Amino acid sequence: MRFAFDNSFARELPGCYVKWQPQRVPGPSLVFLNRGLADELGLQLGHDTTALAEMFSGNRLPEGAEPIAQVYAGHQFGNFSPQLGDGRALLIGELVDRLGRRRDMAFKGSGPTPFARGGDGKAALGPMLREVVIGEAMHALGVPTTRALAVVATGESVYRETPLPGANLTRVALSHLRVGSFEYHAARGDQERVRRLADYAIARHDPALAGTEARYGDFLRAVMERQAALMARWMGLGFIHGVMNTDNMSIAGETIDYGPCAFMETYDPKAVFSSIDRGGRYAYGKQPGIAQWNLARLAEALLPLLAEDQDEAVALAMAVINDFPGRYRHHRLAVMRAKLGLAARAEEDGADLSLAEDWLALLHPSRVDFTLGWRHLADAAEGNCSPLREHFTDLPALDAWLTRWQARCAAEAAAPATRAAAMRLANPWLIPRNHLVEEALTAASEANDFGPFERLLEALARPYEERAGFERFATPASASFTAAYCTFCGT
Numbered sequence: 001m002r003f004a005f006d007n008s009f010a011r012e013l014p015g016c017y018v019k020w021q022p023q024r025v026p027g028p029s030l031v032f033l034n035r036g037l038a039d040e041l042g043l044q045l046g047h048d049t050t051a052l053a054e055m056f057s058g059n060r061l062p063e064g065a066e067p068i069a070q071v072y073a074g075h076q077f078g079n080f081s082p083q084l085g086d087g088r089a090l091l092i093g094e095l096v097d098r099l100g101r102r103r104d105m106a107f108k109g110s111g112p113t114p115f116a117r118g119g120d121g122k123a124a125l126g127p128m129l130r131e132v133v134i135g136e137a138m139h140a141l142g143v144p145t146t147r148a149l150a151v152v153a154t155g156e157s158v159y160r161e162t163p164l165p166g167a168n169l170t171r172v173a174l175s176h177l178r179v180g181s182f183e184y185h186a187a188r189g190d191q192e193r194v195r196r197l198a199d200y201a202i203a204r205h206d207p208a209l210a211g212t213e214a215r216y217g218d219f220l221r222a223v224m225e226r227q228a229a230l231m232a233r234w235m236g237l238g239f240i241h242g243v244m245n246t247d248n249m250s251i252a253g254e255t256i257d258y259g260p261c262a263f264m265e266t267y268d269p270k271a272v273f274s275s276i277d278r279g280g281r282y283a284y285g286k287q288p289g290i291a292q293w294n295l296a297r298l299a300e301a302l303l304p305l306l307a308e309d310q311d312e313a314v315a316l317a318m319a320v321i322n323d324f325p326g327r328y329r330h331h332r333l334a335v336m337r338a339k340l341g342l343a344a345r346a347e348e349d350g351a352d353l354s355l356a357e358d359w360l361a362l363l364h365p366s367r368v369d370f371t372l373g374w375r376h377l378a379d380a381a382e383g384n385c386s387p388l389r390e391h392f393t394d395l396p397a398l399d400a401w402l403t404r405w406q407a408r409c410a411a412e413a414a415a416p417a418t419r420a421a422a423m424r425l426a427n428p429w430l431i432p433r434n435h436l437v438e439e440a441l442t443a444a445s446e447a448n449d450f451g452p453f454e455r456l457l458e459a460l461a462r463p464y465e466e467r468a469g470f471e472r473f474a475t476p477a478s479a480s481f482t483a484a485y486c487t488f489c490g491t
């Protein structure tokens with residue numbers, strides 16, 4: 001097979017990667033193929049599943065592939081690691097999609113690279129299917145995300161606590177440039193490479209800034225803006241990334257690196273599921289603040305480019321980083337207004353945000369399911385409050401809040417049915433519920449049964465639509481499941 005690769009990173013950024021080959025696998029079989037995404041990329045893949053398995057395992061790469069392992073650093077749980085890099089991933093090539101957007105095609109789990117740091121370079125099937133499920137759900141929910149193109153079971157075992165079936169994931173991203181990519185060269189004092197990387201990132205993600213005088217500061221601002229928007233989307237859906245290290249934060253503003261991530265069930269700002277996040281650094285409610293912290297690390301890496309005078313550079317960087325809370329608030333207000341069924345009215349900004357925050361404060365003590373709480377608010381917009389009331393223990397508090405909200409709604413002309421329909425496009429019926437994700441991954445990796453995985457994907461492809469036959473996917477896990485639920489790092 002021949003793909004129309006155009007490998008700009010490999011061409012333009014020597015010193016930012018090493019050329020490397022995927023390790024051969026003994027028994028590749030194709031377990032997931034994203035035909036919709038392949039079409040978006042203009043790939044004609046055909047139906048020879050043996051050939052596709054050979055290709056997406058790395059045994060027989062498409063023509064034009066130039067596999068490379070990218071180098072990057074990163075702050076992991078607050079501590080700086082000067083060299084991480086693609087330990088088990090390879091950038092295979094870049095494609096320009098049907099919309100003219102450049103997309104990376106990369107492997108994850110294709111064997112150790114010089115950056116493996118003692119790791120085996122492999123991935124287990126379960127975590128790779130998890131990346132498929134959550135990534136596709138995020139895409140269908142309308143959140144910027146990397147996506148899975150294919151998963152191949154390799155036919156070999158990978159050893160974690162127990163032997164597990166191995167897999168290789170093919171991932172598509174707007175780029176794999178991370179905050180950590182800049183930190184790597186900055187920490188080595190290699191300003192020239194930081195500059196080249198920044199100019200490359202600008203050409204790729206913010207082409208309007210290319211060649212302008214103030215481009216590096218404006219680029220920092222553009223990355224900040226994308227992250228502020230992304231955090232507002234995550235928070236509106238109850239998504240918890242779980243490992244927001246700077247090497248897992250994309251310059252392109254996509255959600256990337258689905259490891260120990262999870263969707264919140266009952267609303268709790270302190271919710272954390274990751275087994276490696278014992279301190280709760282990456283808890284649900286902390287995510288916007290962590291994004292700002294990570295952006296400050298990017299700003300530090302860019303300082304020498306921002307101005308010749310370093311005091312001036314620091315002032316410039318601080319101005320951008322200090323704007324994050326305001327920009328986040330702006331995006332949050334837009335997300336919350338859509339969820340509350342309200343139109344934008346500048347004079348109501350403060351009141352509408354309070355209305356949203358007061359609603360969330362009601363959810364916590366009643367342990368309301370975050371997704372269903374919001375979804376049933378759409379029913380309340382049409383005068384049917386009983387599905388919502390069933391979720392609450394403190395009914396007088398709910399009623400007091402509903403009165404405020406209804407008064408605010410009454411200030412607008414929208415008919416109740418119109419408002420409810422709009423709210424149902426902002427408040428999904430389905431999210432990937434943790435017990436169903438686990439059920440699907442367990443069936444696939446322990447019993448080689450991909451039925452539950454496929455049905456889950458089918459359900460999550462249309463998350464805003466209430467469809468008969470999919471009720472099971474909208475039902476929360478038992479409280480005991482959620483209390484004991486713990487995700488492990490995506491290895």
Ligand code: AMP
Pocket residue numbers: 084085086087088089112115116117118119120121122123243247248257259489490491
């Ligand atoms: P992550 O937490 O998945 O974002 O990974 C952090 C770093 O560890 C990256 O540099 C990965 O390439 C590397 N890494 C994770 N798992 C493995 C593995 N099994 N073998 C080699 N490197 C790995």
Ligand code: MG
Pocket residue numbers: 247248257
């Ligand atoms: Mg990572």
